[in-house]
Amino acid sequence: MELARCAQKLLLGDPTPKIRFLFPSNPAPTTVFLRSRLIRRRRRRRNFVVSVASAEVGALVEQAGGKRVVELVGAFNKLTGTMKNVHSSTTSSQTLLFKSLKLSIPILHSLPLAPDGRSPLSKALSLALLLAHLQMDAEVISAGILRQVLEAGAVSIMKVRDRISSGTAHLLHESLRVKNVSAKVEVLDDETAAALRKFCLTFYDIRALILDLAFKLDTMRHLDYLPRYQQQMLSLEVMKIHAPLAHAVGTNFLSLELEDLAFRYLFPCSYLYVDTWLRNHERDATYEPLIDVYKERVLHSLETDSLLADMVEDISVKGRYKSRYSTMKKLLRDGRRPEEVNDVLGLRIVLKPRCGSDVGERACYRAREIIRSLWEEMPHRTKDYIAKPKPNGYRSLHMAVNVSEYDRARPLMEIQIRTTEMDMLADAGAASHSLYKGGLTDPEEVSIFAYVIEARNFILLLSKDYLIDHNCESLTSLIWSLKQR
Structure with missing residues (x-):
């Protein structure tokens, strides 16, 4: 009681x-x-x-x-x-999330089931968890929790501003503007889609863009209830506008899944063909993911090497699968057969050197020697961007290895080896590449917006200690505090 x-x-x-x-x-x-x-x-x-x-x-x-x-x-x-980042550790962030949940849960219970059969509460939490997985700050997650409630007319922007925060109210207002932007055009051809993407990147808060993209991904994950023609209409909009936007703002996780889902609904037969072939090469005979098997093998070999242990203090190995959509594009663009696609699996090895740049470079070459002892290297696919960096300063070792077994042929696996500093610079340089994929083709526009993305990443790094020391409620208050200084 x-x-x-x-x-x-x-x-x-x-x-x-x-x-x-x-x-x-x-x-x-x-x-x-x-x-x-x-x-x-x-x-x-x-x-x-x-x-x-x-x-x-x-x-x-x-x-x-x-x-x-x-x-x-x-x-x-x-x-x-x-929320593994610093934002969840501050009292103000926890208070903001709690107030948003307290306001929304009773209202969500009173709303009817969503068209896809989910309860409104389940849908709201799914969006909030997706934003938390993207490591967005508490204001963005709060806006994700309240978006359904706002769209249902149960609360107003004014009420959100008074009871939650002005930052959350601003993001909700911006995300609804982004949501309605595609409804302003009658024909979604390439030129119109490019203009809409440029408009969104120019005039809207980047966090509101990410909120709307996450909302779109959550919707695309539950499209089976719709008639076929509506599935294709939404998928075409995603392929033309939202997936390139996700590339442009640097959220590759969103863009890849949006592309694959849109591909699945637009071209189901082609998707099934590519998906079946990739699945056959993503798991071993016991159905264990091959990328996990290879990651563990590489990490164990690197960590047990005494020479490498003297040069580095930390080793990170990340794996990735090639997306269905990018595989299909490569097949169509290059006229290849599926068995000729050689980057279905990929590993990235990031080494944190103990001291000095020379030690870091030597550690990368040592790691390459260890990889050569595990698998056969393909000489024609080896690239040394450490000795000869790219014009934009990109540095890394690239290699492809043959992971075929005696009883089964497999595509080559690509491996990248770099230091933590090289990895950070590569991510910064990737901003410009993402913007090109997002539809900005003017070099000056790309350069300017790349600075915006890099500034966002820089502030996220700064916030780790600053938010705690100065009790800032969000990135908005952090930026304002830094401006005052």
Whole structure:
């Protein structure tokens, strides 16, 4: 009964304590800190602990408000657990997320099911978790939580500004403007799509763009309920506008999945052909992902090499699969057969040297020797961009190895080897490449917007210590604070 009373107070906006839940399926207690109104008025905090025995959980949840408290606590813990960056560690960020969930959950329960059959709460949390996975700040995630509520007319931008934050209200307003931009044109040809992309990149908040792109991806993941012609209309819009925009703002994770989903609905037979072939080369005989097998083998060999251990203090190995859409483009552009596509699997090895740039370069060459001891290298596909950097300063070792087994031929696997500094510079240089793929073809425009993306990344790096030291609520307040200094 005590939990039910706390639930009613919570949902009515009364002073709320710290509540601790003990669930039978989770031996570790789930704890959430609930800020009381008394903190703002009297500058003091009241904390209580409510421990629920496993046999009583089911009954208590059925009490008025109890179920919503459990949902609120679960959603809050899941979001903050996914946010691995510094934004989730600040009290202001946690407060912002909690207020957004507290406002939206009762309203979402009153809304009808989404057309795809999901509950509004499930859809809102799916979008919020996607934004958290992208390591967006709390204001963007808060806007993702509230977007459905706003579109349903249950709250206004003014109410969000007053009860949540002005930054969240601004992002919601901007994301709705981005959402409606494609409705302003009648024909979505190449020229019109390019103009729309340039318009979005020029006039909208980049975080609002990412919020809308995440919303579009969540929608594309659940398109099966729509008639075929509507699936194709949405997929064409994604392929023409949203996927290139995702490239342009540097969110490759979004762009690749958007492209693959649009490809699947626009050309289902071609997608099935490419997908079937790639799946045959992505898993071994036991159906374990090959990229994981190769990553573990490479990492073990690098970590156990005594010479390399003297030169580096950390080793990172990342793997990637070639997307279905990019595979199809390569087949069409180069006129290749599937077995002639050689970069289906790829590994990137990033080494953190102990000291000095020379040590880092020697570590890269040592890592290449270790790779050569594992697989046969293809000499005609070896490129040394450390000895001879690209004109834009890009430096890395590229190689392709033969991972075929005695009883099964496989495509070549590409491997990149670089230091942490080389990797950082490569990511910065990739901004310009992404902008070209996003539809900006004027070199001056690309250069200017690349500076914007690099500035965003720089601020994200700065924020790690600055947000904690100066108690900034978000990137917006961080930028303002830096300007004042």
